[in-house]
Amino acid sequence: MxxxxxxxxxxxxxxxxxxxxxxxxxxxxxxxxxGATAVLVTHEHADHLDVEHLRATDAPIWTIGAVARAIAAQAPDVAERVVVVAPGETFDAAGVTVRAVGEKHAVIHPDYDRFDNSGYLLEVGGRRVFHPGDALTGPGEPVDVLLAPVSAPWLRIGDAIDFAREVGAPTSLAIHDRVYSDLGLGMADQHFRALLGEGQKWVRLPDGADLP
Incomplete structure (x- = not known):
């Protein structure tokens, strides 16, 4: 993998x-x-959904109803490739088994309406990889790699670390990392490495790099 x-x-x-x-x-x-054979979209915010990227591939797209409606409004030409999944549903995404996890985006502020959000648990080559989207809703089962959010308007570093601890993956790979400066990301790395549980490895990669 x-x-x-x-x-x-x-x-x-x-x-x-x-x-x-x-x-x-x-x-x-x-x-x-x-080269994508499948695309998954967790929710409709622009830092996760860009219809021009979806137009650049002919791969089928699996996502939730709210995102499907956003795609239909912004890019009707793409909408015909969208498959809507429900919370908890397990589906085959071009040969990869995926389970939709959770229903709601994390709270940014109580005065905002909450958006729908689905994490995705993928089983690939005998290993499980979990992407939570913009939520701290765990998959409820062991995973090998957690794609761990680092920085966001809805995220406190202590909560991010506790989420990674709760999921308990042997490897946590930093994602959602454009909100912090390089200095802030370095500070976050120090906290994750100091506070994750025994046997949990923290990895942050530059764009385009592969997980070792």
Missing amino acids: RITKFGHACVRISEGGSTVVVDPGAFTGREAVE
């Missing part, structure tokens, strides 16, 4: 003839969707 980190919250996961791209958004380069 090959995991490649792209801009912000986008990750590409490849095994055999399957290449699943999760959340190619506005902070992600177009190269992220090259």
